[in-house]
Amino acid sequence: LAAAYLSGQTNAFRQVVPISTAISILLVIVAISYRQTIHAYPSGGGAFIVAKENLGTLPGLVAGASLLVDYILTVSVSVAAGVEAITSAMVGTRFAGLHNHRVWLCLFFIAFVTIANLRGVREAGALFAAPSYAFILSFLFLIGFGLFRYFMNPGLTAVPNDIDLKIAEGYHPQPLHLFLLLGAFANGCAALTGIEAISNGVQAFKQPEAKNAATTLTWMALLLITMFMGASILAYFFNVHPLEHETVISQIARVVFTGHLGWLYYVVQATTAAILILAANTSFAGFPRLASLLARDRFLPRQLANLGDRLVFSNGVVLLAVFSGLLVWAFGGDTSRLIPLYAVGVFLSFTLSQAGMVVHWWREGKSLQALRATAEAQPGEGSPPSLAKESKRLESNLSRDLIAGRLASDQPRSLYEVGRLEKKSHWRKSLLINGIGAIATCIVLFVFIATKFVHGAWIVVVLIPLLVLMFLRIHHHYFEVAKQLSTVGLEPLRPIHHEVIVPISGIHRGVIAALEYAKSIAPHHVTAVYVNLDEESTQKLREKWQQWGSGVNLVVVASPYRSLLRPLLNYIDRVKRSSPGDVITIVLPEFVPAKWWQNLLHNQNTLFLKGALLFKRGVVVTNVPYHLEH
Secondary structure, three states, X not given: OHHHHHOOOHHHHOOHHHHHHHHHHHHHHHHHHHHHHHHHXXXXXXXXXXXXXXXXXXXXXXXXXXXXXXXXXXXXXXXXXXXXXXXXXXXXXXXXXXXXXXHXXXXXXXXXXXXXXXXXXXXXXXXXXXXXXXXXXXXXXXXXXXXXXXXXXXXXXXXXXXXXXXXXXXXXXXXXXXXXXXXXXXXXXXXHOOHHHHHHXXXXXXXXXXXXXXXXXXXXHHHHHHHHHHHXXXXXXXXXXXXXXXXXXXXXXXXXOOHHHHHHHHHHHHHHHHHXXXXXHHHHHHXXXXXXXXXXXXXXXXXXXXXXXXXXXXXXXXXXXXXXXXXXXXXXXXXXXXXXXXXXXXXXXXXXXXXXXXXXXXXXXXXXXXXXXXXXXXXXXXXXXXXXXXXXXXXXXXXXXXXXXXXXXXXXXOHHHHXXXXXXXXXXXXXXXXXXXXXXXXXXXXXXHHHHHHHOHHHHHHHHHHHHHHHHHHHHHHHHHHHHHOOOOOOOOOXXXXXXXXXXXXXXXXXXXXXHHHHHHOOOOEEEEEEEOOXXXXXXXXXXXXXXOOOOEEEEEEOOOOOOHHHHHHHHHHHHHHOOOOEEEEEEEEEEOOOHHHHHHOOXXXXXXXXXXXOOXXXXXXXXXXXXXX
8 A cells, every 4th residue: 555655656656665664663563562462461452451441441432432443444444455356356357347346245245254253153263274374375475476576577567657557546646745655654554453453362362372362463463564565565666556446466466477377366366355355254253342341331232242142242243244334335345445544443542552551561560669668678578489399389479460460569578579570570671662652653643644634534533532422421321220220219119009091992802802901900990092083983982882891981082183192192191190199001902913914904003102102201001912813
């Protein structure tokens, strides 16, 4: 992306390699910083957890909102980039028009990954390792063989310099200046966005989890630097430009693999598409898990914390699929338009996570200083244990205490213990590393916002505060619900007196069953209510009521405007006012057709009445269904 952003002008394009080097240095800083996070939070140290524990609830919610946006955009960007790899391979073939259907292809792959996750497919190592290793090997071979081809034939280019290109949308030639260079730097920084996933999923690694996660992070950083620098250098050497229907990687591979090696071009494109589409699955594991954590803390609807029948957070999976699909549709499946949105949330979570780690190490340092002061005040505690076995046991206990964060200053320790604990901690060095990481990612965040604000970054800048506000409103709602449902100060239970009202539309078996049920609740306080819409029908009802009314009082309510609901509601309100201490029970007769489609042939007055009564205090609604046989 950095190469593509600068390739519209020759002078600027020469800055690709220096900018790529700067991005690689930033990648090293972030990777080293996140190694500290992994070791400090071996049970999983995502930005939400780190920021919430060390910076407070509000920064934690900002990090949580950023990560939710990041997960949604990860699916959109990964799938869109994978589809671009597929359509790029079709350039020059009879399937070249596939590019025009990229949105539908993106939606297809999102649906495919969604269905797989709803069925409870877990991240099987063999399934994901094969395309990953294939991609790494093919890409490294592309870089190595590409450099060989260039030095053997320095004049080899993807596009001759004198050809007028149809540059991809969003990339326009412009004079070289600092803002342009910062824009290229911001685009290239999208390469760092996968680091957060490892710190979030430490528990998914084999034991020892933290060590294996840190090793994986190191290898990932090395591979990213190698691939990123290699691709940038080849893009510069081969004069690659951002074409409208073909990616930069596709152009490089098309130049490098020619003749009898042409089939390797399709290997590179296939493995690239596979790894990008599979990368979307990371979000389908992370988004529902993070949403469930927020839901358990009452910052999101409780339904998101419920496991489905396949032991996955089904509601979170569906929500992620819907939002990512809408994004793909809204932005036409164009990665160059999605990237500005993607990186803002990522680097905001980076910054909050690293700032939280700075506070974490600072607190640990203060605790160690307090422990040393306590130990120095204890006479005769300065000698180390004499036995090697005791020394090993002590070191093991200290390591466990350090990992668990048990550094209470009132816990008695010897100077020897404190010294070993300080040696294990390295809190000053860790604080410095995470401090540098926080500053670096914060700078990149502001560079992104400044250079990409009008290109879509403003959406995320506005969206994240709105999400945090939504979290707080949801939390306030749950707090108020718990407060109002609390039994604190509740008076002892008292006998309940019912006034039962049975709205009727005529006399039939369903109505008679409802009357019998109503009499079982309050035998002497049942009233049937009929709305007079037609005098003739009302008179017939009165005559039949003498036979089938079961001694229940019948009240006929006038309706001069032929309205059904309003007269009923007015009557219920009058009864409530006349019996302020009683519970008004509405018994609704309802017949249930044998077939679902038969419901369409009958009015839904009962449903409308239930909806209208739902928000009336002191009113209880009961349905008495009468099931039809045919």
